[in-house]
Amino acid sequence: MYSADQIFRGLFNPSLATREFKKQINIRLPHDFGVQGSYYTGNIGDRALGELFKKQLQQEGYRTKLFGMRVRDSNAPNRVLGGGGVLHDWYSMDQLERRLGYVSGGENGYIVGVGVPGFRSPDAKKLIANTLPDLELITVRDKRSKQNIKSICDVDVTVTACPAFLYEDPSVETKEKTGINFRPWFDEGEKSEKVLKEYFEYNDLTKASKSYIENARNICQKVDDPIFIPFHYKDEEFAKKYLDIPTLDYKFSVQKTLQRVSRVNRMVTMRYHSLIFAAICNKPILALGYAPKVTELTKQMKIPVYKPHKPISIQFSQVSNLDSIRSSAQENFNRLFEMTN
The missing domain is CATH 3.40.50 (Rossmann fold)
Incomplete structure (x- = not known):
């Protein structure tokens, strides 16, 4: 049953009511x-x-x-x-x-x-x-x-490994460009200072933010033919605000984004899955570890990683153990199906 609040909001926003109705149907269908x-x-x-x-x-x-x-x-x-x-x-x-x-x-x-x-x-x-x-x-x-x-x-x-490693390289025609993905930096309204210190391991938020933006601009100036590939609509907003490089329009499409990564000849990655997509497409990678999860991923890949607000050596590394990581990713589903069959 719908709550009184859901009914009230639906009367004044039909599209919201339609979405809520579809969600309730999905929940209840066998x-x-x-x-x-x-x-x-x-x-x-x-x-x-x-x-x-x-x-x-x-x-x-x-x-x-x-x-x-x-x-x-x-x-x-x-x-x-x-x-x-x-x-x-x-x-x-x-x-x-x-x-x-x-x-x-x-x-x-x-x-x-x-x-x-x-x-x-x-x-x-x-x-x-x-x-x-x-x-x-x-x-x-x-x-x-x-x-x-x-x-x-x-x-x-x-x-195991992240299940997303099971995607395949779409193998589109490669162009001599450097793909760039940065996520927006944190602000105090997005995450508390305590979380940034305890989990993300940043002490001076203002200083880290300034250093990160300087590093991002420096990378874009030094790599060949940079082009920004957003993995979230906020990435595009960040790039257009702070970076003077061509920026692709954000598309909420896995295949489109994977094709974009496949089309460049190397990748600067910050988001967790931009790093995975670059590995899937066999691109040399410059990895920025903004959070512990990214550092853990680079350990699996056996490639260097740099803090985005610290000095960065602009050197790209190739992932050599992708087959092993993909086998580990498949183990997620092997074990699941063993439990259910």
């Missing part, structure tokens, strides 16, 4: 697997994960539906928390409660290929300790994520 993640926020990397999970499950014959991070329930006996850095309480307990409430609310619950930035509050740690032991499967995308779980509860956790 389906074998429900997969929850941040698939509708405009982030290309998260969207890539959602599309991949749906494809993999449907290929096995399962009726599958994707749900955004606000969905708390669905008519699915099998529930998956699928990919992304989703297990944390850095911004609020509400997000963590919704995610764990969803994945544990069906007959079978699976956490697959996720990142675990960590947990700050005693309530979050208690929720993790009470929920995870009852799930059928937990795979995480790096060793740091496993350590963050194991420090709280003794459950079976398998380290």
Whole structure:
């Protein structure tokens, strides 16, 4: 049933009512697997994960539906928390409660290929300790994520790799250009100073922001034929505000973005999935590790990484172990299907 508030908002915004109606239908229609993640926020990397999970499950014959991070329930006996850095309480307990409430609310619950930035509050740690032991499967995308779980509860956790590595290079015609992806820098309105210090490891926010923008401009001046490839609409806004280089229009399309990366001959990457897309397309990479998750990823790839607000050596590195990483990414689904077949 709709709440009075939902009905009121729908009367004055028909498109909102239509979206809400479709969401409620999706939740209630019979389906074998429900997969929850941040698939509708405009982030290309998260969207890539959602599309991949749906494809993999449907290929096995399962009726599958994707749900955004606000969905708390669905008519699915099998529930998956699928990919992304989703297990944390850095911004609020509400997000963590919704995610764990969803994945544990069906007959079978699976956490697959996720990142675990960590947990700050005693309530979050208690929720993790009470929920995870009852799930059928937990795979995480790096060793740091496993350590963050194991420090709280003794459950079976398998380290794999991000499922997005299973995408293929579209192999479009390459042009002599340097692809650039920077994400916007943080501001005090976006994340608290405490989170920036404890998780993102930045002490002086104003100084770090100034140094980052200077580094971004310096890189764009020194590389050959730079072209900006946005992975979020905010990336495009940042590039047009601070960088004097050609900037592609943001498109909420995984395949379009992957083609754009395939078309350049090397990549400067900052976002987590811009780094993955560059590796998939076999591009030499200059990786900027704005967060611990990116540093963990470069460890898997065995390439150098630079803090975006520290001195940067403009040298590009090739990923040599992509086949091994892709096998590890496939392990997410091998284990899932072993549990369900």
